[in-house]
Amino acid sequence: MNRINRLFRQKEKNILSIYFTAGYPGLNDTMEIITCLDKAGVDMIEIGMPFSDPVADGPVIQGSSEKALKNGMTLSLLFNQLKEVRKRTDIPLLLMGYFNPIFKYGVEKVLETCNKTGIDGTIIPDLPVEEYTDQYEKLFTANGIINTFLITPQSSETRIRYLDSISKGFLYVVSTSATTGIKKSFESSHLEYFSKLNEMGLRSPRLTGFGISGKGTFDQACLYSEGAIIGSAFVRVLEDKGSLHENIRKFINTFR
């Protein structure tokens, strides 16, 4: 069974998924960050593939992407760094990033390499669902890779039900109308949208992301979904002085 499906079968509440940008802060930190996150007890990891023009991202992830590219990160280097990842951990792993580098590398080649490496899924914000179903779904399925769909506060009920029906993993609930970033708390309109989703009786599990900053917003999101995704707030921690290992451990512990 795909590790993403396995996770949602084993755990129904308070799932913690962490995003980081590969190649940041140091070009070769990828494996260490994954190992530290695994040891710290997170449930899932999203490995960000940096892109030159990340239009869905706010300042923090724009910054980490720019630095990662300056450091020399590329998709082929990332696959190289991840070669041995399945000897170290069995945690669900997703690649997250924009479509152009994947398209350039070759969608089929990316999916085959994901399969060989032990990557379980992808999140590709600018690959529209219709392109995916028309052009690429078969390739994803053949390689056992789960693509993740986003739902947003603007998504209509019909759209949400459609995405739910074709989802093979989890639905990524974009918390607010915003690019990625950090929010202190959610307002009542956000909570209304979360609770509307919660009451729809969807078949797919949901993780809430965008704007989750700490235990407060994490707990709020977990009231209405199986768990939440933290990106910018985690990436910021990687800039801190001290050892990566200690910083990551401390940050993850704040969610306990």
Next chain:
Amino acid sequence: MNKTFISDSRGYYGQYGGAFIPEMLRENVESLRQVYYNIIGSEEFITEFKMLLGDYAGRPSPLFHARRLSEKYGAKIYLKREDLNHTGSHKINNTIGQILLAKKMGKTRIIAETGAGQHGVATATVCALMGLECVVYMGELDMARQEPNVKRMEMLGATVVPATCGNKTLKDATNEALRDWICNPEDTFYIIGSVVGPHPYPDLVSKFQSVISEELLTQLSAKEGTEDPDYIIACVGGGSNAAGIFYKYIDRKNVKLIGVEAAGKGVDTGETAATISVGEPGIIHGSKTLLMQNDDGQITEPYSISAGLDYPGVGPLHAWLADTGRCTYLNVTDKEALIAAYELTRLEGIIPALESAHAIAVLGKLELKPADIVVINISGRGDKDMQTYINAKGSLI
């Protein structure tokens, strides 16, 4: 016969186009598509659009027989004078069309990206006309090199927000505009300035700009007794003025269509914006098209002296016209464009925009015959470029 829409229902021109947008923008783009298809053919829309193009923008723009330029290049050369439109370029054709869509959709806040500032000015202008809030994103470098346009936008009541990432030019301004749209999906309409972006933008912008070729048909017919010139030449940044003047001629295969990109310092120097020459298929700003990128699929920074052409992508329509061979795309260096700007100014008393100067500079690269009729789109006037022209003078003359 011209088809109603050149792209298919999903916004594809051959393999190029589509709508590669994050789900956050989907409802917005989808409702735009519906409103656009509903009103583009409606009597009410056409009447108001035509009225504003005439009484407000000053259309039709003249078709001028440039005698001294013709003499120099040994052909009969006409200039389509988009520089004489209100606000000084072809950009106003598109912003008038899009502001009517925005009003129809009940939007109250307008955003735009701009390179040379001509699209920003044209957007700020129609926002003032309609009493709508206007925010324009502009690369910090472009704000410096096109300063008069920044001042014009501000006087028109727009807020100009500097884009400070990347090369601080048009690509970066477009990224910021898209981010703004993601953050303000309810009240905001994004007026895109060229035939780029997700479907339906390339389609609707080329449709609004097609008034240029529609006029050309009758103007040329009156002057020459034929609707068809031998050549039509236009500069290509994203490609909207070219799309506009090519539009009605795409199926008239006897007319040679020539797009001119900015070579910058030369197509082989790495400092260029000639996307069709050096680009490869990929996705930029919501559209599958040709773009300048490295082996890893990262978008590379373009370079041109002309802020309006300094863009690493090109409209999907042009990628398709290049692939099929229907249009020929040439390119012109900074220096050749500057020389051409001075040449047109001294021969005809017309100071062109730096962008349009690229189209003129290609005259010397064609093998023209005396009987050839050539139409060049003068997409804009050169007021905004005076500082660049003055600085260059010493090294040119």
